[in-house]
Amino acid sequence: MTQLDRRHFLGSGLFAAAAATIITPEMALAGTSPAGWSLAVADVDADVPEETLKLVHGKVPANCDVTLYRNGPAKFRRGTGTSGHWFDGDGLVRKFRVGNGKARLTARFVDTPKRRLETRLDAIVQPGFGSSRRDGAVVNGPDDTNAANTSVLMSGGQLLALWEGGSPAILDPETLETKGFKTFRRDLKQMPFLAHPRVETDGTVWNLGGNGKSTFVWKLNPDGSLGKAEMLEVGRASYFHDFTATARHLIIVLQPWVQEGFKFPLSTAMEWKPELGTRILVIDKDDLSKKRTYELPAFSFFHLADGWEESDGTIRFDGCLEENPTFGQIAASALLRGEHIKAPSPMLTQIVLHPDGKADMKTTRISAEFPATDRRRAGQARRFTTHVAGYRQTPFPHAIATWDWKSGREDKHGFGSHQLVEEFLFAPTGSGERDGWLMGTTLNLKERKTELHLIDAGRISDGPLATWQASLPLPLTFHGNIA
Amino acid sequence: MNNLQSMFTVIAMCAASISTSSIAQNAAAKLDVNFTGIEEKEGAILGVVFNSEDAYNGKGAPVRQIMIPADKADVSTALEGLEPGVYAIKAFHDVDGDMKMTTNPYGMPIEPFAFSNNAVGNMGPAKWADAKFEVKPGANVHAISIK
Numbered sequence: 001m002t003q004l005d006r007r008h009f010l011g012s013g014l015f016a017a018a019a020a021t022i023i024t025p026e027m028a029l030a031g032t033s034p035a036g037w038s039l040a041v042a043d044v045d046a047d048v049p050e051e052t053l054k055l056v057h058g059k060v061p062a063n064c065d066v067t068l069y070r071n072g073p074a075k076f077r078r079g080t081g082t083s084g085h086w087f088d089g090d091g092l093v094r095k096f097r098v099g100n101g102k103a104r105l106t107a108r109f110v111d112t113p114k115r116r117l118e119t120r121l122d123a124i125v126q127p128g129f130g131s132s133r134r135d136g137a138v139v140n141g142p143d144d145t146n147a148a149n150t151s152v153l154m155s156g157g158q159l160l161a162l163w164e165g166g167s168p169a170i171l172d173p174e175t176l177e178t179k180g181f182k183t184f185r186r187d188l189k190q191m192p193f194l195a196h197p198r199v200e201t202d203g204t205v206w207n208l209g210g211n212g213k214s215t216f217v218w219k220l221n222p223d224g225s226l227g228k229a230e231m232l233e234v235g236r237a238s239y240f241h242d243f244t245a246t247a248r249h250l251i252i253v254l255q256p257w258v259q260e261g262f263k264f265p266l267s268t269a270m271e272w273k274p275e276l277g278t279r280i281l282v283i284d285k286d287d288l289s290k291k292r293t294y295e296l297p298a299f300s301f302f303h304l305a306d307g308w309e310e311s312d313g314t315i316r317f318d319g320c321l322e323e324n325p326t327f328g329q330i331a332a333s334a335l336l337r338g339e340h341i342k343a344p345s346p347m348l349t350q351i352v353l354h355p356d357g358k359a360d361m362k363t364t365r366i367s368a369e370f371p372a373t374d375r376r377r378a379g380q381a382r383r384f385t386t387h388v389a390g391y392r393q394t395p396f397p398h399a400i401a402t403w404d405w406k407s408g409r410e411d412k413h414g415f416g417s418h419q420l421v422e423e424f425l426f427a428p429t430g431s432g433e434r435d436g437w438l439m440g441t442t443l444n445l446k447e448r449k450t451e452l453h454l455i456d457a458g459r460i461s462d463g464p465l466a467t468w469q470a471s472l473p474l475p476l477t478f479h480g481n482i483a
Numbered sequence: 484m485n486n487l488q489s490m491f492t493v494i495a496m497c498a499a500s501i502s503t504s505s506i507a508q509n510a511a512a513k514l515d516v517n518f519t520g521i522e523e524k525e526g527a528i529l530g531v532v533f534n535s536e537d538a539y540n541g542k543g544a545p546v547r548q549i550m551i552p553a554d555k556a557d558v559s560t561a562l563e564g565l566e567p568g569v570y571a572i573k574a575f576h577d578v579d580g581d582m583k584m585t586t587n588p589y590g591m592p593i594e595p596f597a598f599s600n601n602a603v604g605n606m607g608p609a610k611w612a613d614a615k616f617e618v619k620p621g622a623n624v625h626a627i628s629i630k
Binding site (some may be wrong): 133137138139140141142186187188189190191192211214216229231 | 579
């Protein structure tokens, strides 16, 4: 008898007692005890040697041969000190390899100057997005504070661990061994390189690196070599973690969360000025001096999805938009103290830029983060956006879903209150936009284990086709890449 | 980073004027300065040697300049005829040989630099108190890791 059947059977008089059996123990664990969800921001003390994951649910599709790389902060505390922000922990790159019916996991910290210094001192000293500079800090350039903890990119056969304020770190795609920072050209050392490059279908990579009222524009050729490196004035010192692109244009969203001078932590150098509104720049990829400007009411954001352009010049893209940057300013810092500060939910929203210079926002009213799409459709019209969903009592999501922009419907799977859901990425098996798998990870708070899931992208509500469990819990990741 | 940039300008200007510097023959100390850990074996190590905190902080001239080819992992120079006393050194590796600290498009210094005692600064030069070292009568050796 399922819990739901039992509730009907028991009738209204005993409803409360039955409800209690439904709510506990996961809700109590995840909802009221900080010890529950704080596993999401716990420390990992050492690299994780290769292990075979345990298949705990379903069957592995015979043709499944996928490698999922993920990156996220996994060391926040040393000595008596703690990082000042979720974004400032040392990057732990995880490699999930599914093939021959088995899944394997290896995880290795990116060997950065920050990590070496803090290991030697047994103290958190380097400043960052939300961390102050402490005694013993050594900061002679951005890469001294580089946490290499945000995403990964495969470019020219190299696996790059990405941050946003400094250089990518080069990793061996097999062993995850760090090979130093990537220098695209001698005079471009220590330049910012966002963790959200936009990759065209031929492998051409576009990226930005912001600093004050300027951004640096990177273009990498499919072989990983530098194609373009130009400074672009954007006119406003907005913080941006992400940008987007169509086939012909770069789209830079300038939220009114603006840098006012330079100090550490960086988040305290930025002020929320909603009266400025949000400005969107559309830049011609072939001639960066050609730009159009659109104005929208103020919103904050971290993540956008790929954009496209229609035949009449209308541009569409979607993102997870927040009323204000409370999460980045204070709530993401509080997580490391086990505190949950309520911040405005990011809402999945489509932005439409019309040829006449007007702009619109169409919200789905769905709280969503970590948007993911079929990368083969980068720059082209598409119908679906996959995202994490189901934010409830914890600061983290509990579900994965795909929004259908055409039908206005959602295909969703809730993993339960005891599971914290990370970004899921699309691995195609056929030509259709949902012909393939979604692969992603969750942190199972009840079992205290990280899980890897494979879901049929066209039938999410059926739940995972296969679920594997690691031998240990790893803190939550931000972003990854399927290779 | 502006403090660092002006510091590198001073180092480069001083190093360029090496041929005009005089050596006091009657002093009693010799200092071998070894630069170690050079990664890119090209260009030159440019450095300046100060004997007072004021001079180190830009309110006076260096007592010696250094310009040596950076063609090996470890290179050294001998400074003869120094007065025994307290000194500090600022140096950078002019990898591309343009006699100035190369910066990236955002103005960040991107050639290796170092201070005596391997002292480190924060968003600027190391402090005199951290970089100063004693030169005694006779032979002295001071090693600086520059990578």
